Amino acid sequence: MSQDPDRPSIASVAAAAGVSPTTVSHALSGKRAVSADTRERILKAIEEQNYRPNMVARSLRSRKTHSVALLLVDIANPYYPAVARAVHDVLAIEGYVSFIGNTDGDAETERRLLEEMAARGVDGVVMQPMALSAVEVREIVGPAMPLVIIGNETGEMPADWVGTDDTGGLTEAVAHLARKGVRDFGFIDGPPETVTESLRLAGFRAAGFRAAVAAAGLEVRERWIEYGPFARDGGAAAAARLLDRADRPRAVLCANDLMAIGALEAARQAGLRVPDDIAIVGFDDIETAALVTPRLTTVVNPASAVGGACARTILWRVENGPDAPYRRTLLPTRLVVRESA
Amino acid sequence: MSQDPDRPSIASVAAAAGVSPTTVSHALSGKRAVSADTRERILKAIEEQNYRPNMVARSLRSRKTHSVALLLVDIANPYYPAVARAVHDVLAIEGYVSFIGNTDGDAETERRLLEEMAARGVDGVVMQPMALSAVEVREIVGPAMPLVIIGNETGEMPADWVGTDDTGGLTEAVAHLARKGVRDFGFIDGPPETVTESLRLAGFRAAGFRAAVAAAGLEVRERWIEYGPFARDGGAAAAARLLDRADRPRAVLCANDLMAIGALEAARQAGLRVPDDIAIVGFDDIETAALVTPRLTTVVNPASAVGGACARTILWRVENGPDAPYRRTLLPTRLVVRESA
């Protein structure tokens, strides 16, 4: 519509109604009283011209765009769409819209998108940073920008934050298997090199895994922790490395479902029966998890809840200004037992 | 950043560089010459203040937002994320960003989102209308708005258009099965009531199915065409209705993979072997299709190509103005044979 050169403006409806633009504005916003019949004429003119206020002009004046940037790794990967949908739904209620950006976990792209969005004047940013640290993100968007970070808490975190209790779900998973007598646990984590320094130490979810195994009173074997890209073949390759050895774990947990599904394939390839020879547990509970054979036992990562919490936090922050203390939200995860473990 | 009251402006860098805002603008845009050392000073000031031009102000003046609206049914459904990703990728190259909206196939939501986006001054709209006709969509956004419609061509279409040759892929599927001696084909289509009048007649993909069966020289049996919501349980229910009868088809094609996966479950429930007792074919080739058991034979709906074509068409239209003739793109589909048929 920026296109349309003769789009009606507040001036044109003012002229048609025989009043000033000021009066039209007041009639619409209600910030000052307008007599009943003046309002009448104005509304008629608006109707006739099919006038809709120009949001760009309004944003310039009010310094609010009623938009937020949603920066995820890759909207085309499972799991993220559910987050995005929930964010949208909550924001839409308040009349906000969102821009989506795909970072691919690349530092340069993360930086570029953040600057682009800041230049566009978004009212807030919801981001899952992979390559940049929270501190760097904060530096780029400036101290006043509402910012919600999705992910694990690693190092300093000058922003609001929404995370999931990965350790909780993984602990459930380990306990479930321990009850069945499993004592040897392996783990397939995301790629360590794509990740920021502090994150690297914790691993993507490896820290939660270690805690879970320790909580069960069992020993963590570092040689049973493998790494790979967050995709099916990454999981398959990592699982193959794990399964090819003389001493292999009796169960392997994975940092996400895609990798777990890859592991399922690797197990089949190796002639291993799941869950009898090797138990496999995923993470996220994407829709596919319930459809593969054997159906995947996995830790539920509540995507909708995460998205909803992010959106509510952004709105809250916009409302309350930059000086309110940071708000932290930790969402629970839980195990759903199906066939693979 | 609308937030930040002391964000640097073109005036502040002009002051720091000892020139006028005009000169800064020209130095950045290159629309007029600026001497080398003036430019030098300006760039230094920009660097020091970390200035980024305010896109909102720029948009107001230039009447271009470098943004497009992407209105899909539901980003959380499989298939759509791949479209969105491709749209983003192509647009990003030209410095465009996109808003995403979920219509849920609801007329009122479609209308509301279109108006909202128009008010925000997007440079174009890419939409898959379900409830509104193309003509209605065009009316809402106005004659000058670049508009790309995704979907089947039904009735008048005053917009650019990107579709897929559904009939082609379905014809391949029928031919593939006919070669194996299958003669009795059923079809599970989307819900007829959610859809616009003209679309209803054609069905979501039922028209393609009929054409495909006819092309194989076989008879179309209307009683073997069932309808249901575009989801797994919708497909399962429809398939159950189809499979429960004394005379049932030997193969059933589905309007999308989700429904086909539901049909797989219904067949298992009914104690039928796939593909020996009943062959099942999906449509879309979402990622899950290759992972279910039996692996789903399906028609590939090229999501990335669709998204890419939409984005390129919008850019082309923005470039060439509203008077260039409508551009139509029909993308091929093809059968991928796996285990279910």
Next chain:
DNA sequence: GGGATCATGCAAATCGTTTTGCGGGTGATT
């Protein structure tokens, strides 16, 4: 040396809103 051309910079108008200060009218209170 006079006129033309070019390079360089500034002031001011513009995009479409919102917001603030001001004032004329009306009715009620003292």
Next chain:
DNA sequence: AATCACCCGCAAAACGATTTGCATGATCCC
């Protein structure tokens, strides 16, 4: 009759960029 308080409307100044017209000085050609 003077004061006060509202109500209602307008003019004008923002918001931060782009663009146009004009002014100055230097260069150049004949």
